[in-house]
Amino acid sequence: xxxxxxxxxxxxxxxxxxxxxxxxxxxxxxxxxxxxxxxxxxxxxxxxxxxxxxxxxxxxxxxxxxxxxxxxxxxxxxxxxxxxxxxxxxxxxxxxxxxxxxxxxxxxxxxxxxxxx
Numbered sequence: 001x002x003x004x005x006x007x008x009x010x011x012x013x014x015x016x017x018x019x020x021x022x023x024x025x026x027x028x029x030x031x032x033x034x035x036x037x038x039x040x041x042x043x044x045x046x047x048x049x050x051x052x053x054x055x056x057x058x059x060x061x062x063x064x065x066x067x068x069x070x071x072x073x074x075x076x077x078x079x080x081x082x083x084x085x086x087x088x089x090x091x092x093x094x095x096x097x098x099x100x101x102x103x104x105x106x107x108x109x110x111x112x113x114x115x116x117x
Contacts, residue, residue, distance in 0.1 A: 009096035019041050019042040021043060024048065024091075026110060028095045035106060037050070037051050037106060038050040055077065068101060068105040075113060083113070
């Protein structure tokens, strides 16, 4: 039931957001153990950068993958990878999740890393 409600909210959010060449979409997926983020160009249907708590860079830090600090670090990692791909402006797609906790910390990390929302 909860999963279906999240999908409905995500569809509602996606009606308003679209990743264009000028402003790509930074989308978030959160599972019970991990958090994932990717920068997507919806016009060309391709992913330019991706980061998650499963990356080797993250595992070297030794942080538990289920807390807010992990989400903040993933935000910084996605910002670095997006900068290397030539992306500076994004629109934030929270994926149907509430904008608090891990999702909020991920966006703060991305902002601190240099992405403009």
